[in-house]
Amino acid sequence: MENKGKNILEGVRILDLTRVMSGPFCTAMLADLGAEVIKIEMPGFGEEGRHFAPFKEELSTYFMLLNRGKKSVALNLKDADGVRLARELAATCDVVVENFRPGVAARLGLDHETLRGDNPNLVYASISGFGQDGPLANWPAFDLVIQAMSGLMSITGERDGRAMAVGESFADVATGMFASWGILAALFDRERTGEGRYLDVAMLDSVFSMLLTGLSRQLYTGADARRVGNRHPETYPVDSFSATDGDFVLVGFSDGAFRSIVTAIGRPELADDLRFTDNRARNAHEGELRAAIAEWAAGRTRAEAVEALQKAGVPSGPVWSLGDVVASPHASVRGLVSQGTNAVLGDIPLVRQPVHFHGAPAPETQRAPLIGEDTDAVLTSLLGLDAGRIADLRNKKAIA
Known part of the structure; x- marks a missing residue:
């Protein structure tokens, strides 16, 4: 469907109680x-x-990266008026997220x-370490x-470390990421049913669900996965190697890919060596195979090694630092770092979500907000509070 010039979530309002x-x-x-x-932030603090490092001019750059594009409202949730304002804001929102x-x-x-009583169609997500139930x-x-x-x-x-x-x-x-995915699914479902949902998102559940290679071993064979360093636990050669000026990785995910690797390193005869004829054999003789590739890599720069592997069609690449990534032409073309703004620092670099929506x-x-930068504007526009009421709440320390 063609996007008519609107942002994907334009019109969706979220109350963020997270930290x-x-x-x-x-x-x-x-x-x-x-x-x-x-x-929502506590006044003052x-x-x-x-308060997490690193800092630039006493402002947390960690915070700015994580709170880009948000409005900061300083409410004292230890005060009855502050809580009442939070509830009134939640009644105007599509989503509430708390952790x-x-x-x-x-x-x-x-x-x-409680909030559903004021807003029956609310999508509410609770993020926690171990979930809302269970012994932990x-x-x-x-x-x-x-x-x-x-x-x-x-x-x-490392395997012995x-x-x-x-x-x-x-x-x-x-x-x-899983919480944002769940919220979007719940909003989509609400469009069909008219009903909101409660989401229980746990950190332990989220990470566990992503360990698929290890789980494919543990669940079906009863054997625990093991540490293997940079190599793949089941397939070889999938590993990192050292060139004269840095490390690089290569991926020999199949017999064909392995043949391409040994061709690239000038050892095509290894493709027919009985020690390396299939993945089972290559795993059994990992030491000999690794030595052959390492010897080739040790005589080349990282760029030379990767160029030879890429020319042979082998999935490979240098081990880059974050600085290498940021400085790369590819990062520029893909827009990995974007420009933001802050009332104190002016122009600042930010990192957005990575999906490109064509037609958007x-x-x-x-903007990365200062504490309470949007308090007055939000309370006026969403709750209709006038200047006198806002001043009264500020005097009572309910807001800042």
Whole structure:
């Protein structure tokens, strides 16, 4: 269907009660698609993510990346008037997202059952570490805890080394993506049924569901997956190698791909060597095969190695740093980094959701808000409060 110049989620309003990463990432993804996201922050302190390094001119760049395109409203949720305002805002919204510990939203009077009384068609998403039920529901959860308990750490790292965490907040990001996916599905369903839904999104569930290679072994053979470093746990050669100036990876996912690899490294006879004739044999003789490829790689630069492999049609590439990615012409063409704005810093770099919607309008410049930057405007436009009422609430410390 042709897009008529509207953003994908134009007209959708979201009340964002989340903090730190999983929830803010979810709502940032939706803001990228044109949803109006109203972020509730505590007066003065703001959201916890504002205090996470790194900083630029005392502003958290971590926070800015995760809260792009949102409106910041400073409400004191420890004050009855502040909670009342949050409920009134929720009544104007299509979606509410929260990632408090289970039970906290209910104690505040901002849980699904309460808000649904004011807004029966509400889509409400609760994000937590372990879900809203189960024996672990009340455990505090951060990304490292979930990586450890989901099974991800157990399969990450060198085969003889310690279990290692992935070098980014993978559990938070994965959960945020699943939450945004669930919200979009619930909104679609609401268009058909007229009914909202309650979503229970857990970090542990999210990460566990993505460990498909390991689960294909554990669920069907009873054998736990094992750490294998950079190689694939079932297929060889799928691994990283060292050139004279850095590392690169290659993927020999089939007999044909393996033949292309040994041709590229000048050892075509290895394709017919009985030690390497199929994947089972290559796994059994991994050491000899790895030595042959490593010897070839050690005499070449990374660019030379990748060029030879690419010429032979082998999936391969350099191990890039983030700086390498940002500086690459490909990143520029694909728009991996976009321009945003901030009232203090001016122009700032931001990173949007990565899906290109053909026919959608060009993305607008997004703003990373200061604490409470939009309080007055939102309370006036959505709740009809006049200047006197806003001043009174501010004097009572209900808003900032």
